[in-house]
Amino acid sequence: MKVIKEKHAFAMRWxxxxxxxxxxxxxxxxxxxxxxxxxxxxxxxxxxxxxxFPAKFYEFFNLRRRLAEGMAFHFLFxxxxxxxxxxxxLYTIISGAWRELIPKKSSFKxxxxxxxxDLHIRKTTPPQNKYNAAQRIAYTSIIIMGFGSLVTxxxxxxxxxxxxxxxxxxxxxxxxxxHFALTMGYMLFFVVHVVQVILxxxxxxxxxxxxxxxxxxxxxxxxxxxxxxPNLKVDPNEPEK
Amino acid sequence: MSQKNSTIEQKIKxxxxxSFGTFAVFSAAxxxxxxxxYNSEKEEMGITARARLPLRKxxxxxxxxxxxxxxxxxxVKTYPKSWAAKNVRVNSQIGLEKDGFNPEEWELSxxxxxxxxxxxxxxxxxxxxxTEIIFDFKCVEGWDQIxxxxxxxxxxxxxxxxxxxxxxxxxxxxxxxxxxxxxGLDMPSAMHPQTILAYEMNGxxxxxxxxxxxxxxxxxxxxxxxLKRIGTISFSDKRPGDYWARHGYDYYSGL
Numbered sequence: 001m002k003v004i005k006e007k008h009a010f011a012m013r014w015x016x017x018x019x020x021x022x023x024x025x026x027x028x029x030x031x032x033x034x035x036x037x038x039x040x041x042x043x044x045x046x047x048x049x050x051x052x053f054p055a056k057f058y059e060f061f062n063l064r065r066r067l068a069e070g071m072a073f074h075f076l077f078x079x080x081x082x083x084x085x086x087x088x089x090l091y092t093i094i095s096g097a098w099r100e101l102i103p104k105k106s107s108f109k110x111x112x113x114x115x116x117x118d119l120h121i122r123k124t125t126p127p128q129n130k131y132n133a134a135q136r137i138a139y140t141s142i143i144i145m146g147f148g149s150l151v152t153x154x155x156x157x158x159x160x161x162x163x164x165x166x167x168x169x170x171x172x173x174x175x176x177x178x179h180f181a182l183t184m185g186y187m188l189f190f191v192v193h194v195v196q197v198i199l200x201x202x203x204x205x206x207x208x209x210x211x212x213x214x215x216x217x218x219x220x221x222x223x224x225x226x227x228x229x230p231n232l233k234v235d236p237n238e239p240e241k
Numbered sequence: 242m243s244q245k246n247s248t249i250e251q252k253i254k255x256x257x258x259x260s261f262g263t264f265a266v267f268s269a270a271x272x273x274x275x276x277x278x279y280n281s282e283k284e285e286m287g288i289t290a291r292a293r294l295p296l297r298k299x300x301x302x303x304x305x306x307x308x309x310x311x312x313x314x315x316x317v318k319t320y321p322k323s324w325a326a327k328n329v330r331v332n333s334q335i336g337l338e339k340d341g342f343n344p345e346e347w348e349l350s351x352x353x354x355x356x357x358x359x360x361x362x363x364x365x366x367x368x369x370x371x372t373e374i375i376f377d378f379k380c381v382e383g384w385d386q387i388x389x390x391x392x393x394x395x396x397x398x399x400x401x402x403x404x405x406x407x408x409x410x411x412x413x414x415x416x417x418x419x420x421x422x423x424x425g426l427d428m429p430s431a432m433h434p435q436t437i438l439a440y441e442m443n444g445x446x447x448x449x450x451x452x453x454x455x456x457x458x459x460x461x462x463x464x465x466x467x468l469k470r471i472g473t474i475s476f477s478d479k480r481p482g483d484y485w486a487r488h489g490y491d492y493y494s495g496l
Contacts, residue, residue, distance in 0.1 A: 072297075075299070206260075212256065
């Protein structure tokens with residue numbers, strides 16, 4: 001029979017779904033800004049492997065010559081990003097949900113088992129509570145990354161007034177690189193996250209919108225009336241026929 | 242199917258309906274809100290222009306918030322002279338049009354009040370104490386460069402020419418002689434100890450490209466506020482016009 005099991009609190013679902021469009025706008029407006037000095041590349045031995053970004057990319061997403069617009073959007077939606085993130089962290093602290101979220105000592109070993117399992121290399125299912133070891137690591141990382149975006153963002157936004165933040169981030173240049181790299185990290189996370197959600201299926205997806213999952217339980221003892229008293233008259237040692 | 246099972250089935254249906262219904266309504270509202278913002282009207286030409294009105298409001302509110310952190314004790318990081326770029330980047334020539342400009346005949350007009358204009362020659366400015374700064378010049382576009390400038394600090398200039406009353410006002414406006422480029426500065430930023438009316442770069446007199454004979458170097462602002470070839474300085478309690486703020490950029494543009 002089916003049983004409803006509560007999984008995700010309202011605060012978690014709310015902040016998750018607010019964050020999604022807000023972060024999308026932050027990334028888009030960030031690209032409008034980045035275009036103006038889009039200098040980052042990945043090079044090995046002087047050979048450029050990847051250029052962030054090729055002209056076609058800017059053209060395709062219509063990101064060119066929109067710096068003022070990008071800044072205006074970026075410095076409005078940063079408030080929603082920050083407040084929403086702050087509310088989520090507040091919720092995990094007050095509710096104690098952080099206990100299910102932050103990695104345990106064993107998580108780092110277990111996470112490999114999760115990866116091997118998900119890649120269909122290992123058959124055994126690793127322990128899955130609310131979040132498995134790999135999820136604990138991934139979801140905690142993404143929150144730290146969000147905080148990192150905030151801090152590195154401030155470091156390049158107000159390097160004179162918050163000079164100590166800029167210093168902590170390794171200077172203006174490095175802070176800008178980190179800010180950019182974190183964004184690339186979100187894109188990577190997004191791809192893996194969406195694939196995993198699709199693979200995990202409807203029940204899991206629903207729990208992040210409706211809050212509950214439906215479990216199939218084979219027997220619930222208290223509702224099963226015993227047919228009759230156990231027959232104690234039968235000699236238990238007598239072999240069955 | 243037992244009685245118990247069907248009520249659970251109903252419960253699941255009901256909760257699905259409520260949750261997904263609410264989710265759809267909020268998503269639609271968020272999308273509508275985004276459409277509204279994205280298509281919102283742009284400002285009329287004024288002191289600022291070309292930004293979507295709600296975004297301009299947000300910029301101004303954000304300015305008010307971050308002004309709380311401004312302090313004359315927050316100095317921009319300085320560097321040894323040897324770090325300064327030899328080829329100093331020229332990013333814009335707006336306001337530097339040839340149109341008959343002769344640096345030899347240049348005069349600085351300081352508008353002290355109605356019909357009270359202080360006219361200064363280069364020699365007057367060079368007679369004031371000289372201050373050097375080697376700092377990381379930051380462009381709103383995202384690039385930066387360590388540059389070496391020298392000139393008179395704006396606070397020294399104000400105190401020497403007894404502009405105390407003027408400096409009690411909220412804004413300073415600066416314009417090129419042909420008025421094609423102009424900036425508005427909040428008084429605290431103008432009076433910041435690292436704000437300089439510069440006439441030297443890398444120990445040499447400014448070139449025309451870099452704003453000869455006198456330009457503004459204001460390290461607590463993006464490059465767009467570092468006006469070249471100052472013609473006029475004025476004071477006001479209202480925001481003076483600002484070239485890039487009229488192109489959708491934040492008026493404050495403070496770092």
